Amino acid sequence: MSSDTLVTNDRDAWTIALVGAPGVGKTRFISRFVLDDFEGLLESSTIKQGFSRQLLVDGQITIVTLLDVYPGTNDVDVEETLLRDADAFILMYSTTSPYSLQDVVAHTRAVRRACGHDPLLSLVANQCDRPAQDQEVSRVEGAALARELDCVFAEASAKTGAGVQDIARDLVRRLRARKQQSGGTKPGRRVWGYLTRR
């Protein structure tokens, strides 16, 4: 790591929790985002894992930490703490699984309950690279649910990398805008298991 990559603005560090059913691709999405490698984080990291990287957003370096959370585990305390700690949320489903889309509604409720305020949300359809015959949830269905939940809709593939960085950038822009509207302060965040690309 070169010395200039260590210079960061603490106040522009954001934690984004990935929330979604098992198998939708949360771990692979994090791996693609942090390491630009689909299989870099080989161990399944359901709950309590966070990985960070620097990201250039509109000319300014920020640190983005992605947390892998699967609501519905027995570890409710950990789950709630993680959800409370997050600045924004990616609600993820897989285009191959209608069940994972249905789960999003319950996950959104869990997020709103844990946050106690209006959270920043993006609904993300992962595994968009899959061949048409494997895709059981259409773009139209995903977009309709996003409207219902009042959140941004985006498509991604952790496998090819499509959409991954753009989704994080969009959330950072919205977080910055919200921070500006609220007078420019935000609580400090812990940075988990800091990894960067070489």
Ligand SMILES: Nc1nc2c(ncn2[C@@H]2O[C@H](COP(=O)(O)OP(=O)(O)OP(=O)(O)O)[C@@H](O)[C@H]2O)c(=O)[nH]1
């Ligand atoms: N084709 C394709 N496969 C994917 C993609 N993302 C994940 N997968 C596959 O889906 C499976 C589950 O991926 P994970 O990242 O472990 O899913 P997860 O949501 O973290 O699952 P849990 O850790 O059980 O909560 C793996 O076999 C991946 O290879 C993708 O974008 N495209």
